[in-house]
Amino acid sequence: QIQLVESGGGSVQAGGSLRLSCTASGLTYLYNAMAWFRQAPGKQREGVAAIYNGGDTFYADSVKGRFTISRANGKNTVWLQMNTLKPEDTAMYYCAADLHGSSWYSSDLWGDWGQGTHVTVSS
16 A cells, blocks of 8 residues: 655744655655645645656745755655745645646646645744
8 A cells, every 4th residue: 555654844933944754655666756735724735846757846936945845866755845934834735646747736636645744834
């Protein structure tokens, strides 16, 4: 059974940093891409960042320059380094993998999901 497990969420003050981790288990192949999404209360899930096997990375405009996605070489482990956090970054953050399509920011195109880790940024 495939499982994606996130960790690293927590509560920080605005301007602080957090590093999220996601590791997949239960599969023998390498995902073509992995990503982070987030969902704030009352809002739709939105794409935060994605990384493809070739190393290409993509970011939502709202996090460019503040967040960095990276992946362990040859492994299904991905990190999200979040710096200069803002209260509007408060959300449940989800790890996603197995992209079926080209629009990484569309949650419908991702096949596997983690349970989420919560991030709270206070002002």
